[in-house]
Amino acid sequence: MKKEILKLRGVKVHFPVQAGVFNRVVGHVLAVDGVDLDIFRGEVLGLAGESGCGKTTLGKAILRLVEPTDGEVKYISQDDNETELTSLEKKDMDPFRKKLQIVFQDPHSSLNPSFTIFGSLQDPLKKFGIKSKEERRKIIGDLLEAVNMRREYMDRYPHEFSGGQRQRIGIVRALCLEPELIVCDEAVSALDVSIQAQVLKLLMQLKKEKNLTYLFITHDLSVTEYLCDRIAVMYLGRIVELCDSEDLYNNTLHPYSEALISAIPVADLDKQTKRIVLEGDVPSPVNPPKGCPFHPRCPKATDICKTEVPTLKKYSTNGNEHYASCHLIDLPEIS
Amino acid sequence: MAKSSLDKKFDQIRKREEEKTFSTKKRSRIVNKFLNNRLAVLGLIIFTIIILASIFAPLLSPYDPMRVDLRSMRQPPSFDHWFGTDSTGRDVFTRVLFGGRVSIFIGLGSAILSAVVGIAVGCYAGYKGGWIDVIALRISEIFMSFPQIILVLLLVSITGQSLFNLMAIFILTGWGGMYRLARARMLSLREEEYVQALRSFGLSTFTICYKHMLPNALSPIMVNITLSTAMFILTEAGLSFLGLGVPLNIPTWGNILNVAQDILILQNYWWMWGPVGIVISVFVLCVNFIGDGLRDSTDPSQQG
Secondary structure (H helix, E strand, O other): OOOEEEEEEEEEEEEEEEEOOOOEEEEEEEEEEEEEEEEEOOOEEEEEOOOOOOHHHHHHHHOOOOOOOEEEEEEEOOOOOEEEOOOOOOHHHHHHHHHEEEEOOOOOOOOOOOOOHHHHHHHHHHHOOOOOHHHHHHHHHHHHHHOOOOHHHHHOOHHHOOHHHHHHHHHHHHHOOOOOEEEEEOOOOOOOHHHHHHHHHHHHHHHHHHOOEEEEEEOOHHHHHHHOOEEEEEEOOEEEEEEEHHHHHHOOOOHHHHHHHHOOOOOOOOOOOOOOOOOOOOOOOOOOOOOOOOOOOOOOOOHHHHHOOOOOEEEEEOOEEEEEOOOOOOOOOOO | OOOOHHHHHHHHHHHHHHOOOOHHHHHOHHHHHHHHOHHHHHHHHHHHHHHHHHHOHHHHOOOOOOOOOHHHOOOOOOOOOOOOEOOOOOEHHHHHHHHHHHHHHHHHHHHHHHHHHHHHHHHHHHHHOHHHHHHHHHHHHHHHHOOHHHHHHHHHHHHOOOHHHHHHHHHHHHHHHHHHHHHHHHHHHOOOHHHHHHHHOOOOHHHHHHHHHHHHHHHHHHHHHHHHHHHHHHHHHHHHHOOOOOOOOOOOHHHHHHHHHOHHHHHHOHHHOHHHHHHHHHHHHHHHHHHHHHHHHHOOOOOO
8 A cells, every 4th residue: 555755735836036126026937836746655756857847946845945835745654644844833844854855966066065074964963863973973974885985985075076976975965864755856967877877776775775755856757767666747837747657658648748758869770769859948937828838839739728727637547547737638537 | 916006005095094094184184285385374474473572572672662762862773772763762663563462453353353243244144135134235335335534533533532443443344345245155155055955954044054154155254354454454554644543642553654744754764664664564465375375275175
């Protein structure tokens, strides 16, 4: 039986756009515009989409690094207690900060250059009740070994490490309070391919050892294919398709996902793939197009797409739940 | 296959690392880098000599800086009076030593205090942003838009000349620059991912901005402290030269220079203003060298 760890309901993050002498608010960037999403315990949920579609903002909104404008983020503990996170006071958030952690994209800015690794990692441990220095050193040392690094490295400065090593230190930081869910915000995008594989392997191994759940934010669908149990595809602040990762590749429902998948390079010269090239850019999230946000670029768009906003509907492919928001799907909807 | 000498070297390094024999060296990393900078070391040596000489002035000189000796007026430098004597027979060398006490105190004190105020306000406001930032920014602009000389004139005419008035004015007009520097650094630092990571642990604002972010904002501030120490010393000299600074009976470097207003002294008695002028310049130069050295050595990503 799958149990949820996080339930997102109608999460919105709007950033005000200010202009003029008095910084009048002239509009909002609808970075995340109403996302419903369940994340199950122990799964790897991929969150894919092109840059600017709001994936990172959604990840940060879950941790309240960006305050959601609207909507609910519910955390469900192991003994089924539900807590709504967005309405909590700063202080009350602390126990949940321990459970939810994040690994960042850029290994070069994710470590404090003036502190040794131990120096920058020890404060969170201190805050969450590990008083003796020996104990803190032991925890960090053990974790460094868990990510295949030497224990002594904790007394070094970040500039002494390579990108891949820094990223592993970033993982150590996320792990140091024994979290349940880790948001991997493009955790491997800044690394070169051989190191990517190494870090991904490590992440999967840690997941097994520590019963972690990942929300894996990426723009690279070829990475998600092997990694994720389910994949959510985002476009312009909304989820357009959500399904098991196999179904996304074999039974694609949304035209946007189709276009993304067709863009994955295939290492086979004989195989002819039909490449769907999307015209134009992502529309501005300040005033998204009317109707389906994807219709100006959609090769299949019809009249209804221009006027009516599609909602995320449930279908079934291969006997699995498959959500998509498109008017043009001719499968029977499941309630 | 035989190990190459390079491999052996690496093995040795690794062995030492495992035995933690590196740890003693690590403590003095910043010091080592500073000591490698020759100009900074030279600056530090001269700086220390001048400061020690000022502190131990009574031991170095048999004369009283205030005592008028009419029998030995305007004597050129000699063994008895190293820098000569001034128009009332006071020993110029002694006055330079004692003057250093006040001048350095004013310069360093004002610079450090205005930095403390500026950093305290700037870090918090820059990190927090919002209305706190707007208010702090406006206040600093108000203070910075006052001309220093007018403020000094105003305060001197209200409360009279005193050392602390001068320092108060230096701090009032000086913290704005430090504040802006600190704030600007914090604005760029707060978007860094390590700051986001600290926030994701729910650490307090104070820990994040004063402990984790401040060290990364410090190097330009450090340089600015030294520069403004130099500037305050020069301003003090300038104001005292005009008779607006420290009361004339207290010897400061500026007050000693004051005599050079007289064209007769400027032309005929070079020892009354020459040595002290050189001391001021050398001291200011040294402070700037130290500032440069500090900036380079506290930046962990710079090797050297």
